[in-house]
Amino acid sequence: MIREYAAQTRMIRSGDGGCEELMNLVLLLDGQSHDEIDRMGPYELKQARRTAMDRQLSRAQVLACTCVGAGAGHLDGPGYDLVFIDEASQVTEPSALVALQRAGKDVKQVVMLGDHKQLPPTVFCDEEALSVSLFERLIDEGVEPVTLVEQWRMHSQIAKFPSQAFYHGWLLNATDDNKLQSIGATKSNVELVHVAPLQQQGNETKRGPSACNEQEAARLVEYLRNLEVASPKNAYAETPASIGILTPYLAQKQEIEDLLRRDRSLSRLNIEVDTIDGFQGMEKDLILFSATRSNPHGSVGFLADPRRMNVMLTRAKKSLVIFADGTTLEKSGSPYWEAWLKWARQNAAITGDDFPESRRSEQNKDFEDTGTSGGSTWRRRVDSSNQSQKRLAQDSSGVHPHPRSSYKYLRKDKGHLEARNYL
Structure with a gap:
């Protein structure tokens, strides 16, 4: 179902824009010809790329980027209705907050997907206690996760x-x-x-x-x-x-x-x-x-x-x-x-x-x-x-396991919603 939806949805992946070929492809998608691109000077080309990128972003229904990448200036806009943070248990809290700030004040739902029973964020200095992800902290604070229990x-x-x-x-x-x-x-x-x-x-x-x-x-x-x-x-x-x-x-x-x-x-x-x-x-x-x-x-x-x-x-x-x-x-x-x-x-x-x-x-x-x-x-x-x-x-x-009572499990054999989990 996700693939069918993706095929019908305008989706754009945000990057650093450092690839010449990729940025020129954005211009081509925006209606520019190869000849027009070749005739542009450096400043004109830079401006045209920025305008084309802004136009493509305004048309996109789905934006894919890293949490930190969500803070890029060219993504400034009205925000998003729905935010998915994948591998959320490996995202440091500041990185997660960058993505949440980008969502804007009118965001309707934030979905964090992860498994805090597997590896946490990679942190080289633990003085700021960044090794605990926002995902894990929310569970520690009593937010009940929906646990997907089928492995495929x-x-x-x-x-x-x-x-x-x-x-x-x-x-x-x-x-x-x-x-x-x-x-x-x-x-x-x-x-x-x-x-x-x-x-x-x-x-x-x-x-x-x-x-x-x-x-x-x-x-x-x-x-x-x-x-x-x-x-x-x-x-x-x-x-x-x-x-x-x-x-x-x-x-x-x-x-x-x-x-x-x-x-x-x-x-x-x-x-x-x-x-x-x-x-x-x-x-x-x-x-x-x-x-x-x-x-x-x-x-x-x-x-x-x-x-x-x-x-x-x-x-x-x-x-x-x-x-x-x-x-x-x-x-x-x-x-x-x-x-x-x-x-x-x-x-x-x-x-x-x-x-x-x-x-x-x-x-x-x-x-x-x-x-x-x-x-x-x-x-x-x-x-x-x-x-x-x-x-x-x-x-x-230093791993502190969570008590069993802190989890909400969806079990098919107990009459709950069937859910699938990819570890």
């Missing part, structure tokens, strides 16, 4: 743990699992490849401020090389499988890219390598994840943030393969990683080096097994003193 991306096995750990088990799978069969090395749609440390201090090394794990990178590339989707047949297929490789660290990203460039059979494939932060909002048929960290202390750095973990776990459509030193993740103290490893032992394929059974005999302290589906349903235990919330916040690098 992942095989149900991939979606299971994120749904339980981050969305209270309320995500509904609208996907057809028969069309999302595993394309990894096993029939399981989720696989953990345990890369045991070769030395006592672990496999990770420092490269400047970043971290690298050469052994894990080599194992990942070797694994990929042996997959059918990495064969020349897939490379030249009409609809080849899409492949993404994620890692928390820039140095590990560069190490994997170097290995792929040296491999002639893999260099032909359309493989996207990126950090988790750079991949939010994207998806691939196959996701290979390199956790990188391998040390005797259980230090996992960026991976301690459950929002980053959530993004990583929800990018794959057919297969998610995690390469990690499982013992490091197990020692991390993160309730999310402990819960995931427990879940993986029961629900995923575990391959690679021998991964010893967990030495933790007690139940996870921040996630409680409800006893359904073979112990695969988890819910956060919040006691009356709220101590578990405080522990979870400390373990999650």
Whole structure:
């Protein structure tokens, strides 16, 4: 329906106007000829472009721009009836306010779309507390969000743990699992490849401020090389499988890219390598994840943030393969990683080096097994003193989860409006 509406609607994308060809195209759309444009002097051309842009903007029913771009002077006008802010959970409050100010005093509705359970705005200095988006602040202040609960991306096995750990088990799978069969090395749609440390201090090394794990990178590339989707047949297929490789660290990203460039059979494939932060909002048929960290202390750095973990776990459509030193993740103290490893032992394929059974005999302290589906349903235990919330916040690098009661969920099976969600 949105596409049909867009086809009938005049829409313009606002930019910085720095592209000569684009600005000349605006003149052509405004009725100028190529000869007329060529005869114009610099000042006349600048004025003509400004006039043409103003005229096109006045005709447009939909304006697409960034939040900060909405503050551009050439967009001055009467305002807008409706404002959509996409990925609102990644927009800083000042940036969001720029867009809202552009809407004008007569705006009828503002719709903010986002997921504060995933990555927040990227902020390099936290002195001004800009890491909390307006989207999240409104929820903290008691504004009830409408939560879209149907996911149309992942095989149900991939979606299971994120749904339980981050969305209270309320995500509904609208996907057809028969069309999302595993394309990894096993029939399981989720696989953990345990890369045991070769030395006592672990496999990770420092490269400047970043971290690298050469052994894990080599194992990942070797694994990929042996997959059918990495064969020349897939490379030249009409609809080849899409492949993404994620890692928390820039140095590990560069190490994997170097290995792929040296491999002639893999260099032909359309493989996207990126950090988790750079991949939010994207998806691939196959996701290979390199956790990188391998040390005797259980230090996992960026991976301690459950929002980053959530993004990583929800990018794959057919297969998610995690390469990690499982013992490091197990020692991390993160309730999310402990819960995931427990879940993986029961629900995923575990391959690679021998991964010893967990030495933790007690139940996870921040996630409680409800006893359904073979112990695969988890819910956060919040006691009356709220101590578990405080522990979870400390373990999650300052992430403060919201209590379940603060959400309004639309559930098809409870007679509410059916809604669809693209994570």
